Amino acid sequence: MSHPLGYYSRTWDINFSQCYANGKLKYSEISNLFQITAGEHAEALDFSFQTMLTFNQAWVMSRMRIELNKLPKLGDQVELTTWIQDFDGARSTRNFTISKDGVTYISGSSYWAVINFKLRKSENLAINTDHVKLFPSHQATAFPVDKLNIFQACETVDSHRVRLSDLDVVRHVNNVKYVDWCLDQLDIEDVLQKPIASIAMNFLRELTYDDIAEIQHQQQENVHFMRIQRTGKVAFAMELTFSK
Template sequence: MKSYPGKSTFTVRSNEIDYRGQATLPALVSYMQEAAWANTRAMGISMYDLLERGLTWVLQRMRIEMFRYPGHNDEITVKTWASGRERVFLHRDFRIYNGKQELLGQATSVWLVMDVVKRQLVSVPDFIMDVEVVPGSEPLPFAKGKLPQLQEVQYKQQVPVRWHDIDLNRHVTNTRYLQWALDSLPLEVLEQKQLQQVDIIFKAESMLGETVTSAVGPGTENGHVYLHKLASQENGKELVQAKTEWRELEN
């Protein structure tokens, strides 16, 4: 069986916008994951198909670039496709369009397969390998390589993992990690700048009842790049590493 691109349409809701009336990045990432779910379901390799076999999809990395943000009640289309395969790493790309078919943003992602009982990563099973990867569009450059380590912590917060932070895999949903990373930035950055790019790596899972420490510091001297680290307060294990790039708001 060959893979094929998917297309899903969403309307930006009032609880998914910021004070400027624009969709937040965690909301847009949620749209992309919904589009991916729909695309994999049509090929018989969705989260539910894997769970029936004691397996699940795990997002390992995502690199996102936004050119413009949609606003409240805007209808957007997310196109997604399997873009490649490297050993146990499965790549998937996304592009977001508005109603005029103008490109708003794009992303590339890396996925792994996990045994839900052993909580261990496994080799890609044959029923997934049997799906031939046929990219629907020119693939984006794969998200790979190391991110700079956070050296100078300027801001930090502790976040308890609560019931509504948990997803179908019984661990913290990845959009919540992204939200916690962004929430740790100072107010002047969130109010006066716009998020342009994110490169986020998910390294380990955290569970209900744990506490996550979200730390952030400068990535460059010009104040447009920040480095993020989320870790378990209980054992210090690094959960997430990220780099965000910001641009000045247009008047």
């Protein structure tokens, strides 16, 4: 049951468009479900996208960590629960779990920033949040969402020109797209058959229409580090760890 001022839950039915060829939920779709449910919770808390739009503001994800025990599959009905761990006016940590029949399949933690999308800079949320209930001691993941070392040596493996289908409502590349671009560089059978234990992501700079992004990769045993950059500046970094 949802409680708008505290924990917020909703049920999702996993459909075919959300799944890989193996019938399991896409890793990028986890981020998408997190985004949508966070947006619904924000609407219940009276700082939805439409409300923030009147102040030229929007929430932008800065970091995310996902820890996986099991992937939901086609036809599964899962419960996604989210809550706000902390909030300081311009930044917020939000947590997630995806469970089925009371068993937690996926845990996530995310770090968000408020930006003025006209000025393209961070600023304090213009909406009062005194009514928001926080859960500072309830962290969903075993490890906190954190900064990655983005200066690792990598090999450029592909490039991508940003198109209309990559953009979201604030006219920059949505985080779901970065995950897909990176996973498309890995061996298909590894992605489909080998379980992934965790995915850590940092969103550092926005990419916009017609930008050309370099996709870079480094592997050390079961850990893949991937980086997307434009003109030498890193826009996105991801560390993906396969289960041993």
